[in-house]
Amino acid sequence: MKKRHPMVDTLINLKGNPKVCVLTEPLWGIPYNLYLPYASIYMHSLGLGDVQIGIITSIGLVFQILFALLSGAITDKLGRRKTTFIFDIIAWSIPCLIWAFAKNFTYFLIAAIINSVHRVTANSWMCLMVEDAQEEKLVHIYSWVHISGLIAAFFAPIAGVFVGKFSVVPAVRILYLIAFVMMTLKFVILYIFSHETKQGQRRIEETKDESVFSLLKQYGDVFKIIKNSPETLLAFGILLVMSIVNMINNTFWPLFITEKVGIPVQNVSLFHLLRSATVLVLFFIVVPKINVERFKYPLLTGFGTFVVSQLLLISTPFKGYAILVISTLLEALSLSLINPLTDSLTVITVDPKERARIMAILHVIMIGLTSPFGWIAGLLSEKWRGLPFVVNLILFVIGAIFTYYLAIVLERKNHKEVKFSEESLK
Helix, strand or coil, rough: CCCHHHHHHHHHHHHHHHHHHHHHCHHHHHHHHHHHHHHHHHHHHHCCCHHHHHHHHHHHHHHHHHHHHHHHHHHHHCCCCHHHHHHHHHHHHHHHHHHHCCHHHHHHHHHHHHHHHHHHHHHHHHHHHCCCCHHHHHHHHHHHHHHHHHHHHHHHHHHHHHHHCHHHHHHHHHHHHHHHHHHHHHHHHHHCCCCCCHHHHHHHHHHCCCHHHHHHCCCHHHHHHHHCCCHHHHHHHCCCCCCHHHHHHHHHHHHHHHCCCCCCHHHHHHHHHHHHHHHHHHHHHHHHHHHHHHHHHHHHHHHHHHHHHHHHHHHCCCHHHHHHHHHHHHHHHHHHHHHHHHHHHHHHHHHHHHHHHHHHHHHHHHHHHHHHHHHHHHHHEEEECCHHHHHHHHHHHHHHHHHHHHHHHHHHHHHHHHHHHHHCCC
C-alpha cells in the first residue's frame, strides 16, 4: 500500500480545534488575499499619497500595541473561543464594510484603527489552534494554515478581471464586500464547531475573580520569564524581522511593480498568483523534509534566497518581466521555508503555562518596533521606489544572525537537559 504524503496524512488525522481552525481558514484567507494586492493601489486611486498610506499603516500599528497588550488578559478572561469570535467580528467584518465605502483618508484611518483589534484574535486564535495539538505536528499545521490562504491564488485572476472590467475603485469595493460576507461566515462556523482548550478552561477558572486590568498588573512577572529566556527572545527577533518585511512588501510592492516596472494594474494579481501557487507547491515538496528541531539551515537558506529575490526586484528594469518573475519565484521559495518554521519556533520557545500573556507582550514589543517602518518606508518610497526593499535586505541579514544564535542556544539547552537527565538516572 502506497504511503500517504505526510502533509496529507496530517490533514486527514487532524481532530478538534486544529481541524476546524485549518478547515475554516480559507473563508478568511481567500478574500483577504484577493483584496490585499490592490489595497495600496485602491488608496492611491482615491487620492492618498505614499506618505498618507505610510501614516495610516503606522497609526494602525500604534493602536495594535494597545490591543496586543490587552490580548493576553482578554484571552485568559473570556477564553480562547469566545475571544476569537467577538474580536474577529470587530476586527474584520466592520473594517471590510468601511473599506468598501471609503472615500478619503479619514475612512481608511478609522478602518485601520478598528482593524487593529485583530491583535487580540492573533493571540486567542493561535492558542485555540495549538494548545491541544501535538507539538511534532505544528510545522505541518501551520503549513496548512498558510496553504489555506494560498488557495486564494487560484481566485486571484478574478480580482484582475474585476479591475480590468470595472477599474480599480469599483472592483476593490466589490472585493471588500465579498470579504465581509465570507469572513463573517468563517467566524460563525469556527465558533459553533470549536471548543475551549484545556489551558483556556484552566485560565478562565483562575481569572474568574480578577478584572482584565488586574491581570495586566501581573505582566511584570511574565516579562521576567521572557527576559530570562534567550531562545524566546531570539525566536521573537526572527518574527519581528518578518513582521517588518511583510508590512513593507504588502504596502509598497504593488506600487513598485506598477509604477517602476510598468506592470498594468490589472495584472498585479497574476504575480500574486505566481507567488502563491509556487509557495503552495513548495509546501508539499519542502515542508515534509523540515523538522522544527533542525531549523538552522532551512531558515538560513530562506533568508539567503530572500536577499537574492530583493536584489533582483530592485534591479528590475522597466518592462523587465522576466527578472520580476525570477524574483517572485525566489521569494516564494524563501517564504515556503521561513513562514511555517517561524510560527512553530515562536510557539515552542515560550512557556506553555503563560503562552497567552507572553505572546501578548511579544506582540506589543513587535508592533512598537514595527510601527515606525510604515512611515519610514513611505518617505523612502517617495524618494525612490526601491529604497524600502533595501531596508528588507538589511533585515534579512539580521534575521540570519538571530537564526544562527538561536540554534546555538537551543543546542546548549538540549545538551544541559540530556546531561541533567543522565545524572538523575545515576
